[in-house]
Amino acid sequence: MTETKTARLLAFALAATLISAGCARRDMSNEFFGQLEPPPGQTLRYISGSEPESLDPHMSSGQPEARLDIALYEGLVEYHPKTMEPIPGVAERWEIDEDATEYVFFLRGNAKFSNGDPITAHDFVYSFRRGLKPELASRVAYMAYELKYAEAYNTHGAFVRDPKTGRFLPASETPKPAEGGGEAGAQPQPASPAPHDEESLHRSELGKKGEDAAPDTEFHRFIHTPERLVVPADEKDRAKALKADPKLAALVEGKEFVPVRAEDIGVEAVDDRTLRLTLRQPAPYFLGLIQHQFFRVIHGPTVERFGVNWTKPGNIVSSGSHMLAEHKPYNQLVVVKNPHYWDAPNVRLETIYFYPLEDNTTMMNLYKAGEVDAVYNHTVPASWLKSGVRHVKDYMDAPENVSEFYVMNTRKAPMNDVRVRKAFNMAVDKQALADWRVVVKPSYSLVPGIFLKYPRPKGDGFDPERAKQLLAEAGYKGADGKFDPKKFPTSEVEINYNTNESNRQIAEFIQAQWKQNLGITVALRNTEWKTYLPMRSKLEYKGFARAGWVGDYMDPYTYLNLYTTKEGGDNGTGWYDPKYVAKLNEANREPNEERRMALLAEAEKMLLEVQPVLPLVIPATSWMKKPYVKGLYPNPQTLHAWKFVYIEHDRSKWDQRMPDMSTADLAELGR
C-alpha cells in the first residue's frame, strides 16, 4: 500500500515538473522571447562562440575570434554593418589601378592605438610582414599570398641571381614582348595559391606601371620589375624541386640564391599616411579580403616586447573601437571603449561582455533569462525553433555567406559519368529538404544568392523522371530500355559525412529521397572530422561526401576558387578544368564589376554543367537579439562592427521585427 502511495507521490512530482516545463514553453507565444530588461547604460552582453584561440589577429582563423578582433583591431577597411561591403577604416579613401594589382590607401591623420600612438602606414607594413613571417607559422598567412612575394617569403623562398651580371632571373625565362605598348595584358595565371608548382614558377608578369596615385619610389620600381623567379631557399627542398624540373635545374645552374626577405613583399609605406600594396596578380576582391582580422593593424613595439604574451591584459595595445579590460578564459572577455579611437565620439557601447559558450541550449537559457542581449548565428536549437521561437520578433532569419552541398568523386565509377551525377542531383527535392531543415533556403547552385550584383546561374531543379532517363542513358537499364535500379552498382556509392547528428539526419533525408525517387538505397558512412577531411581531399571515398563552405570574403570568387586546384586542397571532387580556371582569371582581370560578375557566373555555369557538386541548401542566420539592441544586423557573415551597436533605453524605439536590411539609413557609410 505504502509503495503505491510513494509511487503516486513520485508521479505527481514528475508531472509537476513537466507542467512547469510546459509553462516555460508557452511563454514562446509572446511577442519576444523571455525577459526584456536592458542592462544599465551602454553595456552589451554577447555570446561570441568558442573560447578564442588567440587574440593575436595573425594567429586565429575562426569566426569567434573575428568577432572579438573587430572590437580590438581596425584594418584599412571595415565591414559594412548590413551588406558586409568594405567601408573606410583606418584608410579614409583608396585608389585602385586599372588592372587591380596596385592598391593605394590614404590613412586618416587622427587614427591612434589604444595607448595614444598614431597609426601610420609603417604600422601596416610591420603588421603584414610580421603575419607572413615563416617562423610565426600563422595558419592564415595564405590569405595574404595575393601580395607580391608574400608567398615566397612565407615559404622560405629565394630569388636566383646571376653572379656575373648581378641580374635576378625573372619568373619567365623569355619575357614575351608587350602588346601595343605600355599597357600589357598579363598572362593568364592560375588563381590557386599552390606553392612552387610548375605554373607558379613559370608565371610571368610584364614590367608595367599604371597611373599611380602615389609618387614613384625606388621600392616601387623594384616591385614592378618583372616578377622574379623563386625557388626554395632550403638546399634539400631546392634539390627536390630542381630534380623534378630539369629545365629549371639547367637554368639556375651556377647561380646564387638570395633568400626572399620581408622587405621584398609588395607592401610599402610611401609616407606616414600613404600605404601602397602591390599584388602578384589582379584581384578585384582584394578589399573584401583585407577586412579579415589577419590584415588588421597591430602595435609593433608591444609585440616585440612581450612576444607570445603580448595579447594578455595589461600588455596588449590595440587599434579598434574597444580595448581589452579583462580576459577570463572560458568565462568572459570584457572590452571597454577605446578613448583614443579616431571615431570615438560615435562609438556608443562603453562595455561589451563577450561570453565564450558552445552549448546552444545553455546560450538560449541565458538569453531567455535576460542574462545576455544577443547571440551569434545558428544558436537556436532545432526543437526550440519548432516550438515557435521562429515567430518571435527578436529572431533573426536571413541568408548567409555559406553554401552546403555534397561533392562527388568524379574519378571513380559510377560517379565519373556526368549523367549519373546529374541524375542524383535531380532526384533530390531540395525544397522539401529546406522545409524540413527549417533554418535554410533551398539551393541549386554553388554560390549563395547574397551577392546582389551576381547573375546567379539556375542549376538543375527537382526532376526525378529526367533523372531516371539519364541513368538509363548511362547504361543502367533493363531489357525494356527503361531505368532499372537493380543494374546500378549500389555498393560503389555511399554518402560520407563527418560525425555529427545533423549531418546524419540530412544524409538520411537524402538517402530516403533517392530510395523514393530512384529506387536506389545508398549506404551512409560517418567519419570523425579530423579523419574525414584528408579522406575527402585525397578522394579516398566513393560516391558522395558532405561539404560546406563559409565564404572567406564577400565575393562569389570565394566559392568558385574551390575548384581551381588539381590535387588535394579543398576540391575533393577530382574535377579540374583549365578552361574553368581561365574563365575565372579572365573575370579577375576585368575592371568593370558588372562584366566581371557575368564572367564569374559563366564559370559557375560551366561547373554546374558537369556537376561535380550537388548543391543542397543555403543556411540562414538563425540568431536572436533583444529589441533594445540596435545597430546589430543579420548580415550574411554574422560579423558585426561594434562601433555601430548601441542599447536603446527608450521602449518606443525598440525593434518590432527583424531590422530592415536596406542600406538607405546608412548611406553615409558608402564611399
Add this chain to the structure above:
Amino acid sequence: MFRFIVRRLIVTVPMVLIVISLTWALIRLAPGNFYEGEKKLPASIEKNIRAKYGLDQPMYVQYGRVMGNILRLDFGNSLRYENETVNDILKRTVPVSAVIGFCAYTLALVVGITFGTLAALKQNSKLDYASMGLAMLGISMPNFVLGPILVLVFSLSLYWLPPARWGGFPSWNILLPVITLSAVYMAYIARLTRAGMLEVLRSDYIRTARAKGLTERQVVMRHALRGGLLPVVSFTGPALAILITGTVVVERIFALPGLGNYFINANLNRDEPLILGIVAFASILVLIFNLLVDIAYGFIDPRIRY
C-alpha cells in the same frame, strides 16, 4: 603503516608515466592534428607549423621531450591557446571544478548518509520507501536530464536562479550545478549507507552494545556508523577525484570554466600538452585518493591493519 604509504607513493610515479605514455601514443595514433581546422591548409603553411612545434623531428625525440617535461612537472604551453601554459590553465580551472566538486561532495555526503541511516533505522517505514524511491530516481536520472529540468523550473519559469555561468564563490550561480552534480552521488551514498547499516545493525557487536544498555544514539553514532560507512568510504574516494577533476556534462550545461570543459575541448583540438597535463593531474589525484581511502580503512575498520 608508514612503510605502506611510502611504498604506494613510489609505485605512483611509474603508474603515472605509463598512463601518460599510453595517452601520448593514443593522441599520436588518432587521426588529425591540432592545427588543421575546417579548411585544408596549403602545404607550405603546414610545413611552417610543423617546423615551429618540432613535429618534423623523429618520434623518439618528441617522446623524450614529452617525458622530460612531465618529470619536471612543466607541460609547456598549450598548442591551442598559445600564450597559456598548461600549468596556468590547471591553476585557473582546478579551483572552479574543485569548488563545485567539494560542495557537491559535501552535500551528497550529508544528505546521503543522513537519509541512508534514517532509512536503515526505520526499515520499511514511509521514510525508508520515500528516500529510497527518490534515491532510485536520482541514480537513474542522468545529470544531463536533471540539470536542464532544474534550469527550466528555477531559471526559466520562476526566474529565481541564474541559468548558467560562473559567478565566483560563493554565489547563487553554483546552486544548480552543485545540486545537479551531487544528485547521483547522494543517491548512491544513501543506498550504500542503508545497506551497510542494515548489515551492521544485525551484527553481534551491536547486539552486545545494546545489551550493555547504551542509548540508541550511542549505538548508532559510536558503533554502527563506523562499520556501516565502510562501503561508502570505498565509493567516495575515487568519486571525489572524479568530482574535482571536473565533470564534463555539468560544466557544459552550466558553462563553467572548469577542468572538464577544457579536457573535452583539448581532446577535440588534439591539444597534446594540455591533454597530457590534465591526464597526469587526474591520474595523480585518483591514485592519491585511493591511497587515502586505504588509509581511512585502517582507521575506520579495526579489522584492517597495515
